[in-house]
Amino acid sequence: MFLTVSLEKAVIARLVVSGKKFEILVDPEKALEFRNGKNIDLDDILAIPNVYRNARASELAPMSEIQQAFGTTDVYKVAERILKKGEIQLTTEQRNKMIQQKKMQIATIISKRGINPQTNTPHPPQRILKAMEEAGVRVDPFIDAELQVDNVVKRIRSILPIKFEKVVIELKIPAQFAGRSYNILKSSGDVLEEKWLDDGSLQVQISILAGIQDEFFKKISDLTHGNFQSKIVRREEI
Numbered sequence: 001m002f003l004t005v006s007l008e009k010a011v012i013a014r015l016v017v018s019g020k021k022f023e024i025l026v027d028p029e030k031a032l033e034f035r036n037g038k039n040i041d042l043d044d045i046l047a048i049p050n051v052y053r054n055a056r057a058s059e060l061a062p063m064s065e066i067q068q069a070f071g072t073t074d075v076y077k078v079a080e081r082i083l084k085k086g087e088i089q090l091t092t093e094q095r096n097k098m099i100q101q102k103k104m105q106i107a108t109i110i111s112k113r114g115i116n117p118q119t120n121t122p123h124p125p126q127r128i129l130k131a132m133e134e135a136g137v138r139v140d141p142f143i144d145a146e147l148q149v150d151n152v153v154k155r156i157r158s159i160l161p162i163k164f165e166k167v168v169i170e171l172k173i174p175a176q177f178a179g180r181s182y183n184i185l186k187s188s189g190d191v192l193e194e195k196w197l198d199d200g201s202l203q204v205q206i207s208i209l210a211g212i213q214d215e216f217f218k219k220i221s222d223l224t225h226g227n228f229q230s231k232i233v234r235r236e237e238i
Helices: 028-035 063-070 075-085 090-114 127-136 144-155 175-188 210-224
Strands: 012-018 020-026 050-055 163-173 190-196 202-208 227-237
Touching: 012 028, 012 075, 020 028, 020 063, 020 075, 020 202, 028 075, 028 090, 063 075, 090 144, 090 210, 127 163, 144 163, 163 210, 175 190, 175 202, 175 210, 202 210, 210 227
Parallel strands: none
Antiparallel strands: 012 020, 020 050, 163 202, 163 227, 190 202
């Protein structure tokens, strides 16, 4: 059998049902991604497609107990439930690594959505990470970054001035770049208005997160070689 998950890297995911333990060996990072809603093939998560009573002792759970607890003996259906409802064990090193990754995810989200109200420019992620450290912010590696943003912002606001804002921008893009600009526009924000002008150029109003304004303008500038017109229509707090 070809294993896609190293046994050395694998950790235990455990679910207790009616007082009985059921364990599987999993890739810790992919298991957490799956738990948070990412579509990952279970064969890429399971180190071995077995359900154990004691994984470290390689003691398999009896089929009768699996059937009674889960209503099926299908390993993948059982594994899915354990991953979604159970506890995923992590080593200290794995936990620390995942905490750092989660902190960076949160800082990146805040950087893209928020700005420094004193300068109307985004805070770089590293500045946000430093503020999180100064504020003693703790993050949970098992909880989606999006769900932790509000709490982190509350904690760091006394250290770092921050405001969440959207910017509505009006753009006029020359005809030769208009078609290719559409992917950038659609992936960057919400297109509020669009008008194709008589000369073939595209005039649009788009609402984007204030924190990605510089990045957005760079993409448009790179595409058009700087040959476009823009103006800020308004700013909206979110």
